[in-house]
Amino acid sequence: xxxxxxxxxxxxxxxxxxxxxxxxxxxxxxxxxxxxxxxxxxxxxxxxxxxxxxxxxxxxxxxxxxxxxxxxxxxxxxxxxxxxxxxxxxxxxxxxxxxxxxxxxxxxxxxxxxxxxxxxxxxxxxxxxxxxxxxxxxxxxxxxxxxxxxxxxxxxxxxxxxxxxxxxxxxxxxxxxxxxxxxxxxxxxxxxxxxxxxxxxxxxxxxxxxxxxxxxxxxxxxxxxxxxxxxxxxxxxxxxxxxxxxxxxxxxxxxxxxxxxxxxxxxxxxxxxxxxxxxxxxxxxxxxxxxxx
Amino acid sequence: xxxxxxxxxxxxxxxxxxxxxxxxxxxxxxxxxxxxxxxxxxxxxxxxxxxxxxxxxxxxxxxxxxxxxxxxxxxxxxxxxxxxxxxxxxxxxxxxxxxxxxxxxxxxxxxxxxxxxxxxxxxxxxxxxxxxxxxxxxxxxxxxxxxxxxxxxxxxxxxxxxxxxxxxxxxxxxxxxxxxxxxxxxxxxxxxxxxxxxxxxxxxxxxxxxxxxxxxxxxxxxxxxxxxxxxxxxxxxxxxxxxxxxxxxxxxxxxxxxxxxxxxxxxxxxxxxxxxxxxxxxxxxxxxxxxxxxxxxxxxxxxxxxxxxxxxxxxxxxxxxxxxxxxxxxxxxxxxxxxxxxxxxxxxxxxxxxxxxxxxxxxxxxxxxxxxxxxxxxxxxxxxxxxxxxxxxxxxxxxxxxxxxxxxxxxxxxxxxxxxxxxxxxxxxxxxxxxxxxxxxxxxxxxxxxxx
Numbered sequence: 001x002x003x004x005x006x007x008x009x010x011x012x013x014x015x016x017x018x019x020x021x022x023x024x025x026x027x028x029x030x031x032x033x034x035x036x037x038x039x040x041x042x043x044x045x046x047x048x049x050x051x052x053x054x055x056x057x058x059x060x061x062x063x064x065x066x067x068x069x070x071x072x073x074x075x076x077x078x079x080x081x082x083x084x085x086x087x088x089x090x091x092x093x094x095x096x097x098x099x100x101x102x103x104x105x106x107x108x109x110x111x112x113x114x115x116x117x118x119x120x121x122x123x124x125x126x127x128x129x130x131x132x133x134x135x136x137x138x139x140x141x142x143x144x145x146x147x148x149x150x151x152x153x154x155x156x157x158x159x160x161x162x163x164x165x166x167x168x169x170x171x172x173x174x175x176x177x178x179x180x181x182x183x184x185x186x187x188x189x190x191x192x193x194x195x196x197x198x199x200x201x202x203x204x205x206x207x208x209x210x211x212x213x214x215x216x217x218x219x220x221x222x223x224x225x226x227x228x229x230x231x232x233x234x235x236x237x238x239x240x241x242x243x244x245x246x247x248x249x250x251x252x253x254x255x256x257x258x259x260x261x262x263x264x265x266x267x268x269x270x271x272x273x274x275x276x277x278x279x280x281x282x283x284x285x286x287x288x289x290x291x292x293x
Numbered sequence: 294x295x296x297x298x299x300x301x302x303x304x305x306x307x308x309x310x311x312x313x314x315x316x317x318x319x320x321x322x323x324x325x326x327x328x329x330x331x332x333x334x335x336x337x338x339x340x341x342x343x344x345x346x347x348x349x350x351x352x353x354x355x356x357x358x359x360x361x362x363x364x365x366x367x368x369x370x371x372x373x374x375x376x377x378x379x380x381x382x383x384x385x386x387x388x389x390x391x392x393x394x395x396x397x398x399x400x401x402x403x404x405x406x407x408x409x410x411x412x413x414x415x416x417x418x419x420x421x422x423x424x425x426x427x428x429x430x431x432x433x434x435x436x437x438x439x440x441x442x443x444x445x446x447x448x449x450x451x452x453x454x455x456x457x458x459x460x461x462x463x464x465x466x467x468x469x470x471x472x473x474x475x476x477x478x479x480x481x482x483x484x485x486x487x488x489x490x491x492x493x494x495x496x497x498x499x500x501x502x503x504x505x506x507x508x509x510x511x512x513x514x515x516x517x518x519x520x521x522x523x524x525x526x527x528x529x530x531x532x533x534x535x536x537x538x539x540x541x542x543x544x545x546x547x548x549x550x551x552x553x554x555x556x557x558x559x560x561x562x563x564x565x566x567x568x569x570x571x572x573x574x575x576x577x578x579x580x581x582x583x584x585x586x587x588x589x590x591x592x593x594x595x596x597x598x599x600x601x602x603x604x605x606x607x608x609x610x611x612x613x614x615x616x617x618x619x620x621x622x623x624x625x626x627x628x629x630x631x632x633x634x635x636x637x638x639x640x641x642x643x644x645x646x647x648x649x650x651x652x653x654x655x656x657x658x659x660x661x662x663x664x665x666x667x668x669x670x671x672x673x674x675x676x677x678x679x680x681x682x683x684x685x686x687x688x689x690x691x692x693x694x695x696x697x698x699x700x701x702x703x704x705x706x707x708x709x710x711x712x713x714x715x716x717x718x719x720x721x722x723x724x725x726x727x728x729x730x731x732x733x734x735x736x737x738x739x740x741x742x743x744x745x
Contacts, residue, residue, distance in 0.1 A: 037394065038394075039393065039394045039399060040391070040399070042329055042330070089328050089329060092328075093328070115329045116329050117329060118323055125322050125323070126322070127322060128321070128323055128335075152711065155321050155337060157321050157335060157387060157401075158321060158339065158387060158744065158745075159385075159387070159451075159452060159461075160339050160461065160744070161339075161744055164560075164562045166509055166513060166514065166562035166563060167562050167563070167564075167569050167571060
């Protein structure tokens with residue numbers, strides 16, 4: 001190689017020096033906080049509380065409570081048709097991860113989660129959609145602030161369109177305001193105990209979390225327990241009706257809490273709907289519950 | 294030489310000043326796997342079809358003279374014609390497996406299959422290209438990755454490091470670029486056009502390799518990669534008029550590639566203010582030993598190449614920057630043995646005596662992304678070689694080597710949704726020879742591209 005041919009190499013070396021000097025000015029989309037779990041675009045992290053009062057952390061919510069609470073959250077993407085904020089699989093994932101994360105978090109730490117759920121797309125195929133949330137527990141209950149909802153998970157497989165992971169970041173939910181201005185979506189609640197504080201912020205009360213998610217194992221167990229209780233009560237009622245003494249003025253009953261009555265009525269409705277009690281038994285028991293008011 | 298430095302400086306300044314990134318957030322289709330932390334089997338694809346129109350001038354001619362036309366140049370198959378072909382990227386179907394977290398590590402595997410809609414020179418119906426020796430199907434990718442917080446190892450067949458980012462940043466990924474002639478498909482063994490290869494960057498190729506990439510450091514901005522690659526044979530251009538068949542007399546080969554090729558580099562990606570930057574600096578090195586029958590040289594020159602080891606190495610740098618609706622790309626490369634054609638280490642890496650041809654070049658590109666999915670892009674790329682002393686003697690004997698190729702292109706595309714886009718482009722191609730003669734080609738194309 002002649003001497004003059006080295007010049008392009010020198011120019012490239014100079015370019016290297018220029019680029020090597022540039023990193024301090026470059027800022028990657030590096031996540032903050034303590035990583036608890038990460039797989040490609042998904043993560044679970046403990047991050048500093050971004051305002052508000054201290055959280056009730058560490059918290060020891062159970063998986064079933066978390067699943068039940070999250071199941072009540074819906075989101076209207078802007079077309080009036082609300083869908084689940086998180087898919088069933090995502091809720092299971094949240095339950096697994098949040099139990100550990102909330103138990104580990106301190107009063108000044110929130111949990112941020114990015115998860116990918118498979119949503120139906122063309123031809124019945126599934127497409128990965130990513131959502132992010134900030135989660136914390138305070139006196140009001142389980143707070144869920146949505147940052148991203150059902151955005152396209154970056155395609156990290158197609159060689160020709162693959163983005164650089166260092167340049168991709170997702171907005172976590174934040175107390176100070178919605179992560180994205182002008183978002184059309186808005187959270188909706190399926191249960192009375194869920195408070196929508198902001199279009200992106202929902203608070204799930206402990207009472208709502210205590211009600212098992214419909215169709216869940218806990219739901220089935222609770223239904224079975226309630227069924228057994230009702231059967232016993234029905235038997236008892238039958239016996240009482242058979243051996244009923246002449247009616248006398250009953251002493252005033254102790255006041256019963258309204259939620260308890262609602263629960264009993266709801267359980268009774270479920271038993272009737274499932275065909276486990278006769279209409280006659282249903283009417284009698286219902287009247288008995290109402291009389292206890 | 295001032296020109297070389299100027300061009301490279303331009304490229305370097307461009308890298309420092311701008312670059313680009315368009316977040317291609319197009320989700321693959323998941324076939325199996327709903328658990329966010331579980332196994333996923335997915336498929337992705339890249340499909341495209343273009344109606345092309347190209348018209349080129351005749352090759353320059355001089356009584357008693359010979360104009361050497363290396364691969365990836367306009368060539369002798371000139372004239373005006375319209376065809377329906379695949380674009381720069383072949384029809385690609387990818388299949389992927391991704392593991393859940395395995396003790397902090399992740400495993401992925403990918404197989405991608407390529408074919409083409411191009412009906413080569415045979416013009417036979419239902420042709421798969423076999424009539425002209427074209428490859429009806431390719432497997433460009435078959436690799437696995439395994440990585441964690443210690444970095445990532447990739448093993449298998451995949452796009453090379455050197456030249457890899459230049460091709461992925463090229464706007465012709467979604468278009469046609471160079472590589473058309475009256476047959477609609479000039480380079481018989483290829484199923485696609487050649488985009489910007491040889492017009493500003495060298496082709497990375499798809500070879501077997503094992504590479505290690507570090508985790509991001511320096512604040513999560515920087516990664517280093519080094520890989521060992523299955524080597525290529527190293528060839529000279531075929532010395533003769535366009536269309537001359539390669540023989541032992543008019544070309545030489547360093548086919549004894551008994552040691553692997555090494556490629557590696559650094560990449561930076563992050564944000565600078567409101568702009569997003571992704572830049573890289575890569576290098577390559579390969580050696581090979583000249584072997585075979587001695588070529589026919591000019592009178593008074595004796596071939597002493599056989600047994601000699603040639604060393605080919607090169608460097609490249611470039612970047613892509615996005616700022617608001619604007620994207621900017623710049624790339625520059627250079628090194629002994631990189632040749633002009635852009636077919637890395639092949640076709641014109643050597644002169645007939647076995648000396649390496651130093652090649653260099655650059656391209657710059659910009660795009661403006663309008664709202665509602667429309668974007669307008671423009672690109673200019675050029676590649677050069679420095680003639681060796683033997684090639685200068687050839688020139689004195691009226692055998693003219695090609696010394697420069699450049700192409701200007703403009704493209705407009707509109708995405709109807711995240712999967713479907715239509716593309717239109719125009720390109721003006723120029724090939725220049727050592728004596729100043731040149732040849733031009735106009736290319737127009739319109740087509741549809743589907744990615745998922």
